Amino acid sequence: MQRFGWVFLTSVAAGATIWCTHFVAMLAFEAKAPVQLDPVLTIGSLIVAVVGSFAGFSVAAWRSDRALPAIGGALFGGAISAMHFMGMAAYRVQGAVSWDMGYVVASVACACVFAGAALAVLRSLSLPRHRVALGTVLIVVAIATLHFVAMTAMNIRPMMGSDLALEAEEARALALATALIGLLVIASGVFAAMIDRQTRSDAMQRLHHMAMNDALTGLPNRVGFQGELDRQIAAARTTGGRIGLCAIDLDRFKEINDVHGHKAGDDVLVLLAERMRQAIGPNDMVARLGGDEFVAITRFTDRAQLVAFAALLEATLKAPLSLGQFDARLGASIGVAVFPDDAGDAEALTNNADLAMYRAKCESAPGPCHYDSELDEAIRERREIANDLRRAIEHDELDVHYQVQASIATREVTGYEALLRWTHPERGAIPPSVFIPIAEENGLILSLGEWVLRRACFDAMRWDHQSRVAVNVSALQLAHADLPRLFHQVMLDSGLPPRRLEIELTETAIMANRERALHILRQIKALGVGVALDDFGTGYSSLETLRVFPFDKIKLDRFFTSELEGSPQATAIIRAVLALGKSLAIPVLAEGIETDEQLSVLIREGCDEVQGFLLGHPAPMPVTGAIGATPAADEKVGALERAA
Template sequence: MLRVLECVSVEHDHRLVVLAVVVCGVACLAALNMLSRREAASGWARTAWLAGAGAVFGCGVWATHFVSMLAFQPRLPSSYEVMTTLLSAAVASLGAWAAFATADALQQRQGQLLGMMAGGLLLGGSIAAMHFIGMAAMHLPGTILIDPDLAATAVAIAPPLAALGLGLGAWGARLPRRLGGATLLSLTVLGMHYTAMAAVEIIPVPGGTSVPEFRLANGVLIAGLPGSGGLIHTGTLAIAVVGASAVILALSLSGALVDQILTTRSAREATRLRQLAGAALEGIVIHRDGTILDANAAFCRMVGLAHGQVVGCDAVDLVDAADTELVRGRLRQGATEMAEIRLRAADGAVLPVEVVTRPIEHDGRPATVTALRDISERKRAEERIRFLAHHDHLTGLPNRVLLDERLRQALEAAVATDGSYAVHCMDLDRFKSINDVFGHPAGDRLLVFAAERLRAAVRASDTLARTGGDEFVVVQPGAGRAEAASLARRLVSVLSQGIQIEGRNVSVGTSVGVALYPADGTNGERLLRHADTALYRAKREGRGTFRFFEEATDGRMQERHALEHDLGEALALGQLDLHYQPIVDCPTGRLVGFEALARWHHPVRGPVSPAEFVPVAEECGLILPLGRWALETACAEAATWPSAACIAVNLSPAQFRQPGLPQLVADVLRSTGLPADRLELEVTEGLLVDDTDRALAALAAIKRLGVRLALDDFGTGYASLSYLRRFPFDRIKIDRSFVKGLVCDADATAIVTAILALARSLQLGVTAEGVETERHLALLRAEGCQRAQGFLLGRPVPATRIRELLAVAPHGAAPPKVGAAPAGAQT
């Protein structure tokens, strides 16, 4: 070390030494700046940056060497061989480029450490080679002795220092690190040069030869280099060095300018990208090996942390514990497919997000960018959809779908434990009337209030479901008859209390039907059906109570319930039909019209008598659509008949209780094109007693349309003479029970005679029903009856037979006897 210091301080011009240090430092910093730029480039651009860095560094080393050689004062005249000098410059530049390219390639493939070591070895070797080739170019009158220990030391210190300089300043380094790297590289060049110069001793040769001999200090000849070309004197060399320094300065300035331009452009681009990322609704986070390097504002809001708190965090620490293993696995595998995870915010809130990752470069090194989309709204919407799929939207109670699942679970539990459970069916006793009076919004509020009270009456383990309208079902797991009865009483009790609707205290009430597993059924569907049947009986027996299913009693009721269901389907599917029974003029036997009679041929039950299904229709409310269908179908059929035959259609009292019946009749006549005087509507006596004023108004309105009116089954009900005077009837019909007794029953004969006399006095027409024998017809003719119908005169026939009858017996002629009546189908 003392020898090196002595060499620098005694044998060199200090001013030129300082210049050499400056030239070396500028060249090293310029080269590292170029190397840093190659991080963002690829292809030929990356190669160009590497080549430029090699040229700048090589020229810098060469200029440093020869400035130092100019500073060297051996007190002998010296010059330099041209080709060898140029060779030293080429070795320095090409060696530096090779070192940089090798380090870059290995760093990308094998890692920074291997690249740093290989690059340092090549760079140190090229610096040493350049030095000794430059020394070999020297010509002076003397012998140059080289100390092998110092020479070896000079060569040995170059690679490690070069490797450290590259490692510190060449890979994605910021300016402070590049300055440190330039310092280490400068120490590499200067340390190697001045250590090697300290190993040199020059012995003058008498006679003034300018061809030196290189010998080791022990006297062994290394090389004697005769001149092989032109020589450069020190003055010319100084000019060359100045030129090389100018080139270095120009390249450095150019590199600095390009660096500034690229830095500004990169800064602007980074600012633009950061602004875009900051404005994005999605969270964006950049991380490497699980450590967060950067994040946008949206991500910071997601986790509830400031930007400074997020940067440097382990990404897994911001993930909900349930998803940490999933995230660790994705980080290990470098997964890029979309996935859903949950973030854990600083306040403990869990946020579901959708993530997608992509590999990127960040600060010159591989990293990963992850985009996170907040899907909490979507999750809430999906949860809402799932809830609505299994719950009633009005009351929030389970719907039929979830009820079926709970019934299945209750059955499985009962089978597994050899236990039991109960199914309760209920509806609100006066819901329809309340809905009609207060309106549908009030009806909805009533359902909500009722659901709240029922929910309070059941256990958490019970299932309370709304299956439609005002119908509710409770599944009571583990319940026997006593527990089921206790719950049924509570259900009736909670709804027996008044409910405030529109400021009024409304009494609702409920009836409950109960079925037990396994006594009343071994599956949920059967238990529901039996509980519904028990509910039907509870309503028939007074409402506001509960009933258990009883096989003997409820079997018939269940059959009736099934008939209601089948009748509704028959109406919807068009399984009903109309048959037409001829009506004839008694004195002449002429065909004057037909009465429309409903017929139902069930696909399983076969023919169902009107005496069976019409009362069911009246009880369950199907009589209204049934009556409308019969009126429309009969009028449409009669309008196609090629004669003036009339059509008689029965009306139910229920139809009169509905507003708009006269308008319905008018609409049907208009749509079918049937003349009003060809339509005769038949009503029963019960209509006159139930609601006299409404019936009178409706019949008067229908009469004004030109439609004829007939009082059916006269004498069997409660009609009085006052009704016949008040109501605008055109005809009365004698019930078949009286006609049947004409031959053998004096009372029946007297009644028929009295009815005919009454009709004549009131100027009303008369039609006798149930005429089955010639004796019946003869007696009716003798008493002056105008019209008759019955099996003797013609059985009911389908519409397809009407044209045949009218063709054989046109209006005014006696019809033939046709067909056979279905069982029980006289009406």
């Protein structure tokens, strides 16, 4: 529609002005005989000029084709030729008019050739600087050659005059009116183009502002901040100045959203943004990166200026807020990095300020934290490990090893605990004690737990024996309401019977939200999945938890088994736990069995199951083979036989 509108406007301007040019020139022509103008043909010639121009311009602007502009220009030349000769037909002279057909054909040919060349030049990309001027000249040449060559083709032999002839004063008035109409049309086209250009300029300014500024607070957004930081660093390199960057993360902002709603949270962000905008100097900048994250840039010469700037931001953000319906006091964690002291480019400066801010948040620092390479490198490494772990989950680059669990009474393997292992392509083997907390900090534990669950269930289905597989569940997983549905879906996908699956969780995980956790555990147990209480003897060790929830197994923490050989107290505690398990009809499994002496004590005390390096280290599980069908399995069972 825009193309149609512009072609129509161009056609009206071109057709009307060419028509005006023709008739002003015709009125200036001295025919030596009385002249009249036919109004119907006169108006008809104007319509022909406009419609013909529209057809020619439409063809020329249709698509990117080298031939179409020339064809459209030829149509345009034919239109102005038709307008000219229809106008001449409206020019009624009291005399005999004859035409020289050679000049007529030459005039039409000149109009079509020069107009075709004009539009071809205007659509050409090889003349970006001069095509408008050259195209304009060619259009003028087309019109001028048409008019003068066609007028040369006309011969007039005057006859007797008429009282109805057009008087000289009338001719001048008509010429003036026609010229004014042409000027009005031209002016209309020029002003339409100017208005369009201004409208486009205003729209581009609005779009640029929207692209560079945050819609909620009006502060520069991430793109605007990055551009300003690049400019500031470039200027600092030239002048030898220093740039301070403060990364800001609001404290307790989530509470505002949870308690008062997101509208109140937006009001808080707007108010804090306005406070920071008013607090900083004219050469400083504050931007919102998203959510409750802000950044501020300042130029300084003395380190004390930067310290004062960060302190001003902190005081501004800690000041009480009054929003009518409620009052609040937030605060912020602020990390500070300096160019060129802490980083040599914008990306490194931003990352270092972010690391310092993260340290301030983790340590609940009372004030802004300045970047420290030694302290913040550990945070950087943990972030890199988190990114690599996310990629490892997506690309199935993890592995699961299995550690045997055996019954003391029957000397048979009863199950295997699935233990996640990760061999980093550059860092080598990373222990679970390192990457599991990182997964929890970075929101990866749910996807990681699902990956382990699926892998363990599908592996267990490939075994040719019916041993259980035990999978650990963290507190964050247990807090997720969809955990029972996930277990159900994975068992459907893998085909593993629920009786062959067991989850292990610590009492600490349960006590994080006791009622919710027990509700989820009851749903999982209702599926037929076993539930084991892991690391019993440490943490809460609440008898109330054992009373409320019927666990399928108690796993005694390895700390007590490691003390069996030299600590009567450890033996007494194990004896008490075993007695508790028997009274509640809950089997007890002792972890961390590494010596024959430890195993002998447990057999003597009546422990139900054992697990540890003595029976076997965690290793990839063989796909086939019954219990005792491999040397490793024989060794595991043999350890139980020797202890017995």
